[in-house]
Structures are given as structure tokens and as C-alpha cells.
Amino acid sequence: xxxxxxxxxxxHTGFTVQQNAFDPEKIRELNQFAxxxxxERGHILTDRKWMGWDAVSKLEDPFNDVxxxxxxxxxxxxxxxxxxxxxxxxxxxxxxxxxxxxxVWHVTDFIVLHPGMDWVRPHIxxxxxxxEFKYAEGLIGLxxxxxxxxxxxxxxxxxxxxxxxxxxxxxxxxxxxxxxxxFFSENYRQYTAPVGSxxxxxxxxxxxxxxxxxxxxxxxxxxxxxxKKTARRLSLIDPTVNQSLxxx
Numbered sequence: 001x002x003x004x005x006x007x008x009x010x011x012h013t014g015f016t017v018q019q020n021a022f023d024p025e026k027i028r029e030l031n032q033f034a035x036x037x038x039x040e041r042g043h044i045l046t047d048r049k050w051m052g053w054d055a056v057s058k059l060e061d062p063f064n065d066v067x068x069x070x071x072x073x074x075x076x077x078x079x080x081x082x083x084x085x086x087x088x089x090x091x092x093x094x095x096x097x098x099x100x101x102x103x104v105w106h107v108t109d110f111i112v113l114h115p116g117m118d119w120v121r122p123h124i125x126x127x128x129x130x131x132e133f134k135y136a137e138g139l140i141g142l143x144x145x146x147x148x149x150x151x152x153x154x155x156x157x158x159x160x161x162x163x164x165x166x167x168x169x170x171x172x173x174x175x176x177x178x179x180x181x182x183f184f185s186e187n188y189r190q191y192t193a194p195v196g197s198x199x200x201x202x203x204x205x206x207x208x209x210x211x212x213x214x215x216x217x218x219x220x221x222x223x224x225x226x227x228k229k230t231a232r233r234l235s236l237i238d239p240t241v242n243q244s245l246x247x248x
Contacts, residue, residue: 003096006200010097010142014165014205017191021089022146024196030081031148031195034073034110034219038062042071045116052248053239069117070209072222073110075241082108086221090144093200094225097142106141106226107240110148111209113156113218118211120159122174122184125203127230129171130237140230141203146221152192156212158199159188165202174206184208 009016041053045067059065076082087105094103106126127133127141151157161184174180184206191199201207203224212218226234239245 003092006093007096010139010200010202013162014202015160015162015199015207016201017193017197017199019193019197021198022085022196024194026081026085027146027148027196030079030086030221031219033079033081034112034148034221035217037073037076037110039068039071039112040074040109042112043069045069045114048119050248053243053246054248068112068114069119070111070113073112076108076110076221082221086146087223090198090223090225093144094142097139098225098227103225103227104231105223106231106234106238107222107224109222111145111220111222113209113212113220115212115215115217117156117209118213120181120184120208120210122159122161122180122188122206122208124169124171124174124206125201126224126238126240127226127234128169128204130234132233132237133230134170135168136230139202140227142200142225143203144198144200144223144225146198146223147193147195148219148221149216150192150194151197151218151220153190153210154212155214155216155218156210157190157192158201158207159184159190159210160201160205160207161187162189164206165204167204169204169206180206
């Protein structure tokens with residue numbers, strides 16, 4: 001991986017694909033572990049209903065009590081493969097983008113996409129989705145996603161619109177305005193990458209998990225890197241890490 005090219009692609013396109021970055025056998029082992037980590041929040045397939053932290057915590061069997069479209073797990077700490085195989089490689093990228101020691105890992109969890117999930121939900125990510133970071137200048141976050149299986153158009157590889165990270169987007173308006181959906185559907189791209197690859201995107205980039213038309217569950221490891229000052233503020237306002245803010 002060329003770190004200069006990595007930074008250039010994040011700045012110019014807002015998205016980069018790095019194929020075959022990790023030992024595929026280790027990543028397949030990580031996929032097996034991910035299959036044991038229970039859902040923490042997500043959407044139901046049948047009616048697209050949101051299941052928040054509180055609702056999921058009351059389920060006796062969160063894996064099977066609801067028909068999941070996709071879900072996120074709890075944050076993952078101390079896993080040997082993540083800590084000693086994945087993070088050191090991704091650290092090189094984050095160092096190149098933010099500068100060494102100028103950032104921290106903010107969130108590490110799994111996202112799991114089930115067969116039959118057939119809708120598109122373009123959005124932007126932390127930290128820019130929060131109002132106080134809407135107009136933030138410069139790069140203050142990066143979203144990494146490690147493929148725990150082969151990713152392709154059939155199983156919902158992330159769709160993204162190149163260059164949209166250069167625009168100011170009101171996160172709350174995306175879901176209220178069909179123009180965003182039309183624009184996304186007419187301009188998005190997808191990628192193909194084998195197990196052990198990773199993608200990274202600028203969190204302000206308009207993107208979406210895409211329909212899983214396969215018969216297999218698609219899992220990925222998500223790691224969010226945040227600039228240090230930004231991360232301190234996120235620890236107070238982001239319910240993903242501040243449990244006192246969880247209202248659903």
C-alpha cells in the first residue's frame with residue numbers, strides 16, 4: 001500500500017479500496033468470531049423498523065427473535081486478530097492522513113448484512129453527521145471497513161458517490177428529501193474486493209450499504225478513526241460510546 005496514494009484518494013475521491021491487505025485465513029477466523037457477537041442495534045427486514053439499544057437489550061435471543069436486515073454489534077475490545085493484525089496496518093493509513101499521534105480509534109464493531117436486505121439508505125458518517133461538525137474544515141475522521149468475506153455487487157458492497165465529501169450535507173435532511181436518493185441512485189459506484197481487503201472513506205462522503213441479493217450473510221469489521229480533539233468531543237455526544245445518551 002502506498003500511503004501517499006491512500007491520502008490522495010481520500011482527499012480527491014473520498015473513497016479508496018485496498019485489496020488483499022490482510023491474511024485471508026486470519027480474517028476468515030475473525031468472521032467466525034463475528035458470527036458469535038450478538039446484535040446491539042439495527043433494522044428489521046420485514047418492516048424496516050429500527051431496533052435501538054434498549055429494544056435489543058430486552059430480547060431473549062437477539063440473533064433470532066427478530067428478522068434482521070442488518071445490525072451493528074457491541075464495540076469489540078481485546079480481540080487478538082484486530083489488535084495485532086488489523087489495527088497496525090490501518091494505523092499506517094491513519095498516521096498518513098492525520099499525522100502520527102494526532103488521532104485515536106473511536107469505535108470498533110461489526111456490521112452484519114442479511115440476505116434479502118433490499119433497500120438503499122444514503123447517509124454520511126460520524127463526526128460530520130453531528131450538527132456541530134457540519135461545517136468542520138479539514139479531515140477529522142476516517143471510516144475503515146475490513147471485508148470478512150468476498151464483497152461484490154450481489155452481497156451489498158458499499159455504494160458511494162465519488163467527490164461528495166467536498167460538499168456540506170445536512171445529515172438530517174437526507175432522509176427527508178428524495179432528491180438525495182435520486183442523486184445517489186444515478187451516480188453511485190460499487191467495488192469488488194476479496195476477503196482480507198479493506199476500504200476507507202471520508203465520513204462526509206455520501207454512501208450506503210447496498211442490497212444483499214445473495215444467500216449468504218455479509219459481515220465486515222468497522223473501525224472509525226477520529227482526530228484527537230474531535231474524539232474527545234465525540235465521547236460526550238455520540239451515543240455509540242456514551243451510553244447515557246441512548247434513548248431508544
